[in-house]
Amino acid sequence: MNILGLIVEYNPFHNGHIYHLSKSIEKTNATHTVAIMSGNFLQRGEPALFDKYTRAKIAVENGVDLVIELPTMFACQSAEIFSHGAITILNSLNCISSVCFGSEEGNTDILYSIAEILANEPKEFKLLLKKYLDDGMLFPVARANSLFDYIHQYENSDLSQKTTKEQLLKILNSSNNILGIEYIKNLINLNSNIKPFTISRVQSEYNSKEIDNSICSATAIRTSLKENCNISQLKKVIPEKTYSILNEKIDNKFFPMFDELFFDTLKTIILRDISNLKDYFEVNEGIENKIYKDIFTSNSLYELQLSIKSKRYTLTKIKRTLNNILLGIKKSDIHLVKDIDIVPYIRILAFNDKGREVLKEIKNKSNIDIINKFSNISFSLDDAIFKTLISYDIKSTNIYNSVYYRNNQGLVKGPMDFYTRPIYVK
Template sequence: MKTVGIITEYNPFHNGHLYHLKKSKEITQSNFCVVVMSGNFVQRGEPAIIDKWTRTLMALKAGADLVIELPVIYSISSAEFFSFGAISLLHKSGIIDSICFGSEHGNLKLLSQIANFLYNEPEDFKINIKKYLSKGLTFPKARNKALLDSLRQNNIFESENELNEILSSPNNILGIEYLKALKALNSSIVPFTIKRKGEHYHSSNIESSIASATGIRKAIKNNKYDILFKTIPKDCAELLLETINKGLAPVYLNDFSLELNYVLRTISKKELKGFMGITEGLENRIFDLSANNFFIDDLVKKIKTKRYTLTSIQRSLLNIILQIKSEDFWEFHKNGGPQYIRILGFRKSASFLLKKLKQNACIPIISNFKDSYQRSQGLIKKMLEKEVISTNIYSLHYPNSLYRIIGKEFSSPVIILDR
């Protein structure tokens, strides 16, 4: 029996995700699908619009067999570290035969060529990055221009326009990073890709049954709930609407403005530099501009420059709010990345996967969070503590104050779908 791994956020789960999940099983000829999913905070540097347990149940209802959590340390990291963390979990599980990711381009051969080149990083490539950074470009843009120069010299090139399009598309970028991580881990997992269908990743248009998560989140913010049943599988749409009606969603980045301002008013610039992502003088812009911009949405727009992208700024601000420091991240990363495999949910019909996981995984398996937290120590305990803190902060912003309780990590059991 074969098992395919997919890396997701499901923010929220929609018809495009359903297509990806089904197609992944089909083209890899897999019997089971294991999902690595971000928790309550996602790679765009935002809180997930709905909590991770609800999103886990959505995934299981839609056909996923086992859902594993990507630790928050990695879920709000750059594409490179987000991808490494997720691939590392799949690799260390010992039960994954293949991965299948969505991409705007759909050409695995070309994406692999680019990934191999970036993994090896020739000297001329490094020099060109520094050259473009010195001209004030953001790191992603500097790397893209340096890559174009180097690929042209090495004849790994389709056309400049095509390459620019590849390197400016979010799912292509993540796909390249997944391929790099597989290479770095010397993994036997076989990669596949599916060409993305429907609206563009950032599109807010909803003109078909396959819309972007961005568009769906915008519709939710504008209370256009009828759109949910057009763009989301029926079971998942009903669950999402039920969660909203209870006051457990939606949650937005701007909701965390008070926490951010509290931290900024109680620490120095020197202390601010210790948080992950605060580099190259960013602490000065955050401190200076936060004096007159209380809300995160306004602050991010003011801080943005050619060098700092919106998402990188949002990730940095989340690191401040969630108290994730650079030394924490690098301690985890230099010691193998994710320290455990945390199970969020599974289907009873896939219980076989759990037995196989316990036999093959080379890092601890966590199914009872409270018990593991009490017994753990060292880096495992430290990583679990980050989840406790991030969930306690996330739950402060449920619309219904009755649910803003502390300790949800300890009281929330693994989701088991009885089918």
């Protein structure tokens, strides 16, 4: 069995994902596929368009064999923490042969060379980094400059001979390259046997908002749905299975979710918890005072985000910070889980018959707890990491569903994680 790992959000699953899936299987000769997928809140600090079970079902309908939820505490954070959580899950399964991700660079060797330096952190690199940070540079810029200087001063490799400073900066400033480097770095740190592969992204930039080809960015799709909740306009850029399932959800009044829908809830939390805001992850350097001051004059979440944004705090970082406040994610809890080398459980969201074969393989080769029904969870376990991760999964689902089910309140039975079973796609 040759099992391919994928790390995804599928928000939503579009033609570019079909391309990536088929090319990844072709490149790795995989017989089975496992996707580690973010749940109801995502890496850029925003809610998923549709719930995690719907997105997982769509993924399996389009060719993925098994979808496992990436715990909320990893899914909503920076590339470093997000990647660590996803790679640690794949490695903990003890049966994954490869992982394949999309990147702007499209060259695993270059990304691997960079990841090795970041994973090993040679003394010379750390000294260069300290110098640039002491000069007042922001960390991403300081790291990029340190990498370039280290590579060209201390390494005699293809990387030093083939990359100019401009090329290296471009690699390090591209969203999917950053994630890819972090994936590889975590594979190195875990001494994993999983082999990394990459597929070049095609036709559309990650943040492009134009729908002008059969493959466009998920950002363009989300923007289109936000401006006009008419899924028929997306027929040429999403697979038929995606269209059919999402159209049914909208017909049943489960409408796409956007972060603005949580503004009133966030505002209440900020006003209530002003004395505790500094306890939330990424709330640093007194930014809680700026958040509290500006919440009174902001008429929307976007206005609040823009008022806090600065040279030091990018819009994406601000979105993640506010999302941590919304979900109640505390610094102490992140510090507890961010460096774990084995994940204590996996949550199954959807699978097919080949996915069942993978689950059997996982049971044979790993001691990881496989959660099919939340009602089987024992909260008396003395495992702080397990309980911390699972509690945030439940909490985030409850917060998400408080808005997602606004037109279907009669369907809410309680904490829906306890009432929803994995979806089997025949």
